[in-house]
Amino acid sequence: MGITQILFWFLTALALGSALMVIFSKNPVHSVLWLIVTFFAISGHYILLNAQFLAIVNIIVYAGAIMVLFLFVVMLMNLNSELESQKGKWLKVAGAFSGGCLFIVIIAALKDSADMHQQVLLKSGDIGLIHNLGKALFENYVVPFELSSVLFLSAIVGTVVIGKKGD
Amino acid sequence: MSINNYIFLASALFSIGVIGVLTRRNAIIIFMCVELMLNAVNLLLVAFSKMHYLTASVIDHTTKAGTDGQIFVFFIMVVAAAEVSVGLAIIVMMYRNIHSVDVNFLNRLKH
Numbered sequence: 001m002g003i004t005q006i007l008f009w010f011l012t013a014l015a016l017g018s019a020l021m022v023i024f025s026k027n028p029v030h031s032v033l034w035l036i037v038t039f040f041a042i043s044g045h046y047i048l049l050n051a052q053f054l055a056i057v058n059i060i061v062y063a064g065a066i067m068v069l070f071l072f073v074v075m076l077m078n079l080n081s082e083l084e085s086q087k088g089k090w091l092k093v094a095g096a097f098s099g100g101c102l103f104i105v106i107i108a109a110l111k112d113s114a115d116m117h118q119q120v121l122l123k124s125g126d127i128g129l130i131h132n133l134g135k136a137l138f139e140n141y142v143v144p145f146e147l148s149s150v151l152f153l154s155a156i157v158g159t160v161v162i163g164k165k166g167d
Numbered sequence: 168m169s170i171n172n173y174i175f176l177a178s179a180l181f182s183i184g185v186i187g188v189l190t191r192r193n194a195i196i197i198f199m200c201v202e203l204m205l206n207a208v209n210l211l212l213v214a215f216s217k218m219h220y221l222t223a224s225v226i227d228h229t230t231k232a233g234t235d236g237q238i239f240v241f242f243i244m245v246v247a248a249a250e251v252s253v254g255l256a257i258i259v260m261m262y263r264n265i266h267s268v269d270v271n272f273l274n275r276l277k278h
Contacts (some may be wrong), residue, residue, distance in 0.1 A: 002214055004168070005168065005271050006228075009185055010170055011182070012172075012176050012259060015176065015179065015180060016176070016179055016183070019180055019183045019184075020183060021198070022183075022187065022199060022200070022203065023183060023186060023187035023190065023191060023200065028193060030178070031199060032199065035199050035202070038203065039206065041244075042206050042210055045176075045210055046210075046213060047214055049214060049217050050217070051182075051213050051237055053237070053241075054213060054237055054240055054241065054244075055207075057241065058206075058209075061244050062247075063241065064203070064207070065248065066202070066251045067241030069252065070195065070198075070199065070253055070255070071260065072186075073195065073259060076259070077259075077262050077268065079193070079268065085256040090192075092190045094189075095186060095189030095190035096186050097182070098185075098189060099182045099185040099189060100182065100186075102182050103178055103179060103181075106178040106181075107174075107175065107178060107195070110174055115218075116169075116170065116171045116174070116221065117169050117170070117171065118170050118218050118221075119168070119170070119218070119219055119221055120169065120170050120214050120221065121217045121224075122168055122217075123257055125217065125220050125224065125233075127216070127217075127220050127223070127231055127234050127237065128213075128217075128237055132231060132234055133234065133237055136231070136235070136238055138242070139216075140238075141238055141242075144242060148242065148245045148246075151175050151246065151249050152173075152245075152248075154249075155248075155249035155252050155253055156252070158253050158256070159253055159255075159256040162253065162257055162261065163256040165263075
């Protein structure tokens with residue numbers, strides 16, 4: 001077992017464990033912090049797949065900007081764990097059961113497909129580097145790139161309109 | 168590493184997100200679980216792009232196959248950032264109106 005496989009299994013365990021902690025921790029602040037750990041584990045997976053641009057963007061955008069926004073909102077509202085009314089025990093069991101059923105169905109549907117044992121190229125290949133992605137982004141995907149700036153503008157306007165005090 | 172490891176990992180993360188949406192009542196945690204599902208899909212897209220690159224690079228050494236998948240991930244992140252800002256503004260507005268972020272109190276449109 002090489003270092004790559006050890007890293008893969010370590011990052012997998014980290015991502016799954018912290019994702020479980022996100023939904024099991026009672027305090028919302030702890031959930032936010034565990035979700036940041038999950039995003040860092042996913043960024044580690046991106047680096048292992050040699051998609052360094054996406055790894056950095058994931059850390060900056062998700063772990064940096066979005067989760068800080070979540071943390072601000074959670075702390076602004078002063079949420080305590082005992083304020084959250086709990087669902088009934090059977091409702092929780094039913095939710096976990098249906099989620100598990102979804103997992104089993106996805107795995108059972110994909111288990112026998114022909115491409116299931118194809119290899120993924122780890123650690124090499126330069127398509128994930130910024131040189132290639134920047135070229136593709138500004139040659140083939142210029143229109144969606146510009147449209148996303150319009151999307152951001154409308155998101156800014158929408159956030160200010162929704163969030164401002166009074167009506 | 169074969170692709171099935173990544174499929175198992177991504178579907179497990181996605182299912183954890185679904186379980187979180189179904190079992191929690193805090194609107195912010197539900198929103199975070201949606202982000203988790205988006206990230207599971209992103210991870211799977213990157214893994215498939217590298218798989219596609221490996222099969223294409225056997226034939227042609229200078230291929231750029233798989234670039235599109237990573238561009239898609241980039242655009243998913245862009246849309247997720249815009250979505251989070253608007254969604255959190257809606258949650259703040261909801262907290263201001265009913266002084267709670269419990270989705271249980273939102274089971275009617277008018278009160």
